[in-house]
Amino acid sequence: MAVEIAMTAAPQTLLQVATPALILDEARLAANVRRMDDHLAPFGVGFRPHVKSVKSPAVIRDFLGGAVPITVSTLLEARMFAEAGFNDILYAVGIVPAKLDAVCALAATGVRMQIILDDAGVADDIAHALAGRSGVTALIEVDCDGHRSGIAPDADDLLVIARTLAEAGVFGGVMTHAGESYACEGADAIAAHAELERSGLVRAAERLRAAGLACPVVSMGSTPTALFARALEGITEVRAGVYMFQDLVMAGIGVCRPDQIALSVLATVIGYQKTQGRLVIDAGWMAMSRDRGTASQRVDQGYGLVCDGAGAIIGDLVITSVNQEHGLVGNRDGTPIDLSAYPIGIRLRVLPNHACATAAQHTAYVLADSSGKVTAHYPRFSGW
Amino acid sequence: MAVEIAMTAAPQTLLQVATPALILDEARLAANVRRMDDHLAPFGVGFRPHVKSVKSPAVIRDFLGGAVPITVSTLLEARMFAEAGFNDILYAVGIVPAKLDAVCALAATGVRMQIILDDAGVADDIAHALAGRSGVTALIEVDCDGHRSGIAPDADDLLVIARTLAEAGVFGGVMTHAGESYACEGADAIAAHAELERSGLVRAAERLRAAGLACPVVSMGSTPTALFARALEGITEVRAGVYMFQDLVMAGIGVCRPDQIALSVLATVIGYQKTQGRLVIDAGWMAMSRDRGTASQRVDQGYGLVCDGAGAIIGDLVITSVNQEHGLVGNRDGTPIDLSAYPIGIRLRVLPNHACATAAQHTAYVLADSSGKVTAHYPRFSGW
Structure with missing residues (x-):
């Protein structure tokens, strides 16, 4: 309700969506659903999604x-x-x-x-x-x-x-x-x-x-x-349940590849921590959750693995620390980022450690196709 | 809106509130506000709560x-x-x-x-x-x-x-x-x-x-x-900001005492993990958040410090691990709990590591006085 006050018109592409926002990749979500169907079909059992x-x-x-x-x-x-x-x-x-x-x-x-x-x-x-x-x-x-x-x-x-x-x-x-x-x-x-x-x-x-x-x-x-x-x-x-979205914890145990994860958080670069060569983005723990499920896995993904605005994984760029509405993005090995590659205002997408926890921080999903076109908005609820 | 479908009448006391729920202790909240006012008054500065x-x-x-x-x-x-x-x-x-x-x-x-x-x-x-x-x-x-x-x-x-x-x-x-x-x-x-x-x-x-x-x-x-x-x-x-609620992270650095924390999560004992002498409660990470801010402090409070239903700290009882809607409650030192003291259905209150993160998991506050009487309901919002 209140959100709509700020929206002069519904966004047509992810470039127009206010950040941070919860994005669903339509093709990946459909593929994840199909994968479960295909795997279970030969067994002749019922399926009851969580x-x-x-x-x-x-x-x-x-x-x-x-x-x-x-x-x-x-x-x-x-x-x-x-x-x-x-x-x-x-x-x-x-x-x-x-x-x-x-x-x-x-x-x-x-x-x-x-x-x-x-x-x-x-x-x-x-x-x-x-x-x-x-x-x-x-x-x-x-x-x-x-x-x-x-x-x-x-x-x-x-x-x-x-x-x-x-x-x-x-x-x-x-x-x-x-x-x-x-x-x-x-x-x-x-x-x-x-x-x-x-x-x-x-x-x-x-x-x-x-x-x-x-x-x-x-x-x-x-x-x-x-x-x-x-x-x-x-x-x-x-x-x-989480098979629909998949996440970095699932990727860490070999259940999926990171590029099969359908859920991400769209964020904007809002500044720099210049002395340490890190980006400041507008996705902190409120947008990502405090889940650190990959901390005990072989590859620690921090608070999320960073992709470009189109959803392609950049490399070893992760959210290294978070406050409520700030995320600090750095290389996994601590080396400084070339900040000039990330001007203030540019958008990134972040894959979550734990999709259930990250989704729970948001009130809606933005469904997008692989070109970044927004194809639907879905409200989601919270509470008990 | 949907929540009200289940409520035949507004709860009069905390015994009637459906769990998990976010509780505000009226007297502690007022005292925390007064403490900040009293501290700042001599300095003649403005105050702008977060x-x-x-x-x-x-x-x-x-x-x-x-x-x-x-x-x-x-x-x-x-x-x-x-x-x-x-x-x-x-x-x-x-x-x-x-x-x-x-x-x-x-x-x-x-x-x-x-x-x-x-x-x-x-x-x-x-x-x-x-x-x-x-x-x-x-x-x-x-x-x-x-x-x-x-x-x-x-x-x-x-x-x-x-x-x-x-x-x-x-x-x-x-x-x-x-x-x-x-x-x-x-x-x-x-x-x-x-x-x-x-x-x-x-x-x-x-x-x-x-x-x-x-x-x-x-x-x-x-x-x-x-x-x-x-x-x-x-x-x-x-x-x-957090001074109004206070939390275990603040208590851990000496900013407040645990019994000054105004925010807690009301939960119900729903079962036991008998082999390990632990309680299962209906407050998991969805109700508490994944925040583990006390993990790096001298006293690790797990996912929250457990109080009785009236809000009195029991001792060294903490939430030792969580799933989405399940919390496991154990003694801090791992010794088994006397499960007979906690029949299924009994209510507990849990103090949070980080009040901002725990509150963010909920859609409303239940305000209660020290006798457990419900004195107000306050909605809270989420999103960006």
């Missing part, structure tokens, strides 16, 4: 072909996508009873809602609260790699929780997220982690079935394991 | 007593505050010609606009562009401590730039920001840095006056130097 990276119903609709089944990380994502016509939602963060009313309110509008849990006490509460209500089923979160949450495939509580939910008529199956796959490097290591994820989850499903419990949903996923899995037997559905 | 931390005109109005002169870091801040009746704005990020139209549009509505620059070429462009327009003056950014931007007090270009601006009738004075004060520790070190900031800036002003140039504005500031300066001779105005 919209926490994108947080824009319009982007999902336009690039995934409609109101597909989705995964969400917040109730606001669930509500915003439900309002936009998405009617099959997996809320993939452990439920607590206080959040159940909001879930049921969505289910009451006809949305298929799935929730997750990993605790016997919560299962009791949920089974009780959902008794006599329809449209909500619960999946048990399985821990395949010690990443964060979930119950071990061989834990006694797996059967206890499933029986509690099944008796209430709300048991839907099992799911897992191989978060430790982000620490793997290279196709073979990631494929091995995908097999760890698959086999652990399928073992949990088989234990449940052996105990006489139906387990229709067997859902796994992370961008690395979804793209590099070599077997998906026993899996009904795969989930992934 | 609203980049708060990004809410209503909070500034309510806690600073009206539409006071402000400092902004983005054109959106300038527009949003101007729409809310603030009519004296310093845009404290180096101007580029492409952003001048937006500045002039605000000046044309009667807002006193000040911009900053540190480059002779930009000064030429600005002087040319502003010729014949009124309401905009330019300050020269002075570099007092090698932090980021600005021109050295003794640089030849100082006079060149000032003459260019003065001839166009738009020269307003000098300003600096002692960003390196964040690396000082303790009152004496910060006071010494404040004197470095003051003396460098005043030297620049005196050189200009000796050359026959009027230099009405001599503006310095950062939260540490504003609160610990022992002399402000020659300074006309002080700026600071």
Whole structure:
């Protein structure tokens, strides 16, 4: 609303877009979506994109072909996508009873809602609260790699929780997220982690079935394991989010090349730190986020890898440090930049360490083709 | 807008607020504002709060007593505050010609606009562009401590730039920001840095006056130097932003105590990582930000220092790691927590490393008194 006060007319090209701004490369985004489709097609599994990276119903609709089944990380994502016509939602963060009313309110509008849990006490509460209500089923979160949450495939509580939910008529199956796959490097290591994820989850499903419990949903996923899995037997559905954008963390573990990253921040050179031969740009941590996910990788990309205004990687130019609205750009090895090559006012594009974190700093996407022509604007939302 | 769909009624107490949420402690915020007022009163200088931390005109109005002169870091801040009746704005990020139209549009509505620059070429462009327009003056950014931007007090270009601006009738004075004060520790070190900031800036002003140039504005500031300066001779105005909230980075250098921090994130325990004796809460990096500003300080606060639901610090409990919507809470020394003390569903409050970064992740503030009663809701904005 307020932004439009300054816009005398919608920008036609990236040269007219006020900086900093969040840019989506249309061709790269479409190619990233196609790559996942192509990889999963032979396996005959379902796919449920995680919209926490994108947080824009319009982007999902336009690039995934409609109101597909989705995964969400917040109730606001669930509500915003439900309002936009998405009617099959997996809320993939452990439920607590206080959040159940909001879930049921969505289910009451006809949305298929799935929730997750990993605790016997919560299962009791949920089974009780959902008794006599329809449209909500619960999946048990399985821990395949010690990443964060979930119950071990061989834990006694797996059967206890499933029986509690099944008796209430709300048991839907099992799911897992191989978060430790982000620490793997290279196709073979990631494929091995995908097999760890698959086999652990399928073992949990088989234990449940052996105990006489139906387990229709067997859902796994992370961008690395979804793209590099070599077997998906026993899996009904795969989930992934950042694969649409890709980012430098993914490039650092071999999931993509830097020139496949569809998301970048458009910035302007606003000055120099002459004594150190560095540029000052108008993209600081507010535009890039504070994410330093590549700091622990072999190639540290600082706060982002710098490209020219057309999106071509310049070389070893990175954002070396940031304040709120200032970024300092330097060579990775600390040698001074030839400042005369970057006059004040020139535009650069910066690839992010972590696309989810960088996108979260912005209120909209500018979609552009490879010539820099602006082809669409997409709002994105924030909050919970 | 979408948030309200889920709210059947406005929460009366923090127990009813959906988590994660951004909480402002009313008494601490008022005390932090009063502390700055009390410190600066004897010096007889102006004060121009930086609203980049708060990004809410209503909070500034309510806690600073009206539409006071402000400092902004983005054109959106300038527009949003101007729409809310603030009519004296310093845009404290180096101007580029492409952003001048937006500045002039605000000046044309009667807002006193000040911009900053540190480059002779930009000064030429600005002087040319502003010729014949009124309401905009330019300050020269002075570099007092090698932090980021600005021109050295003794640089030849100082006079060149000032003459260019003065001839166009738009020269307003000098300003600096002692960003390196964040690396000082303790009152004496910060006071010494404040004197470095003051003396460098005043030297620049005196050189200009000796050359026959009027230099009405001599503006310095950062939260540490504003609160610990022992002399402000020659300074006309002080700026600071995060002082209103305070945060763990400020506590780490002795600017405040942790129990003076007015900003916290309300979170819910949603599970356990039982093998490691850690809690899982629904505040991950999306709610806390990725800022790890205390990592380089003596006490590393992880992603935030954990308090009980009433805001009392528990001890050495910190967020040890984060994913997008998950935080893992553990003891600072890695020993397991007694999980039975934290049942699923219980609420905690987390003090942030960097208040500006944490606040930026949220769309609103919940103001609460010390009993946990909700006394106001304030929207805050994002973007540029």
